[in-house]
Amino acid sequence: MKTLVIDTSTNILGVAILNDTELIGQKVTKVNQDHSSRLMPAIVELMKDINIKPENLEKIIVGEGPGSYTGIRIGVTVAKSLAWALDIPVVGVSSLESLAYQAKLRDGLVCTFFDARRENVFAGIYRVANGKVTSVKQDANVSFLNLAENLISLNEEVILLSPDIKKFEDLMSEELKTLAIIPETPFHISNPSNLALIGLDKDIADLHQLTPEYLRLAEAEANWLKAKEKGSD
């Protein structure tokens, strides 16, 4: 089954095409956040390069977030618009889970996270055992310190993976001491094929129901709910 994979949830833009789990081609760049103009050219060029036409595609898998709001909206919009026009299924996959697959070769704990600004991170904790990745703590928007406490309480070595690792590396080592395993930079960049490994087994989402996983309300909405709660007290 020819599958197109799209991930634009962070400043990394990744697209790949696989035949079942076999990679045919991929393109990964980490330049800036201009995914809106660069995503379609990346898809068009990759497909041209490996001689696959839109009508050859049979499935689309997209990183549904968390991550940059605009980034995941672009990925999800392109994925579901393509799927709708081609009349093929589309699946959304956690961008944090897909990053955790970078550590799939070693049994143990993996924590993946993206900078969510204001000392917050979007983070997930996963366990690799017998070649399978399972969730230990659901993807969430948490403060950095909260995440560190969580990891310390697990009292186990943990592989830390994040495209924003440079910003957090020192802090993490300080908090987690010897529990933190921080690999070299290339490991922190999610391989888009990871999404295919997860998404191929996942149930097909209703195309129209597929929306980004923001893990956070829009600020105006959060404030509105707060005000409403206050009012009803």
Added chain:
Amino acid sequence: MNKDYYILAIETSCDETAAAIIKNGREIITNTVASQIESHKRFGGVVPEIASRHHVEQITLVLEKTITDAKMSWDEIDAIAVTEGPGLVGALIIGVNAAKAIAFAKGKPLIPVHHIAGHIYANQLEQEFEFPLLALIVSGGHTELVLMRAHGEYEVIGETLDDAAGEAFDKIARVLELPYPGGPRIDKLAKEGAESIDFPRAWLEKGSYNFSFSGLKSSVINYIHNKNQKNEEIIPKDIAASFQASVVDVLTEKTYHAAIEYKVKQVIVAGGVAANSGLRNSLKERFLSSNIPLFIPPISLCTDNAAMIGAAAGFLYEKEVFAPWDLNANPSLILK
């Protein structure tokens, strides 16, 4: 063009997720608009992040309805058109990326459209253009007088120096504590009130076709403030009527004089504020005795929609003005 052509158009520049299929840039086949107004009401205005979230949720539903209602197959669609700008960047991005994905999937050319050109071309769904033509564009984001000497040629001869007309309506509605969206509320209230308060008209320097509404806005706020201080009664309907009259007078007179000076063959009105009954009546009356035909589209085509984008795309399709795959949303796109 001898052959009929059909354009699937998408518009997501603000708080309406819209799609339409237009024949030859002139005839509506289907026109779908999913409005978010109910969601933004609680915030008293459009919240960009929330608008973007709704667009992602709605986009394929709106497209599906548009295609299904048209009972057309993809083979019959000749091009995909989309609003490139101006507007809210996060909102525009959804339409632009959906349009690019669909155009690529179906092997159709992609046509980038200016939102204001769309508002102008809403009139082409009603009658043929005759040049030179003067367009008054009045909405929440724009107040412009545009001269067109040919299809696709735009000369802005006047524009607002501060607030857009629709923005002034919204601000005064807020001062009068009317619920969002304020424009239609003021219009309704104005019908019941008397133009008893002499609010200023900003004519600016002689011969200028520019507009300014911030002085009027301050004047209304001061008037209410003074009345409150003196403990005198405020009559909202009279304020609404007097404020609206001030805006409408300036819009009407400047449009009329520009039409005479440039010897135009048609005057067309476009944008959300063109739905205002005070403005519609005043313009109709002013142009009645002239021999210049005035056209104001039905209210459903004044507010944001994709039919107008498909209409503006018609001329671009004939000229083969197509966009590459790196087309991006341009929130401050200039009309030229």
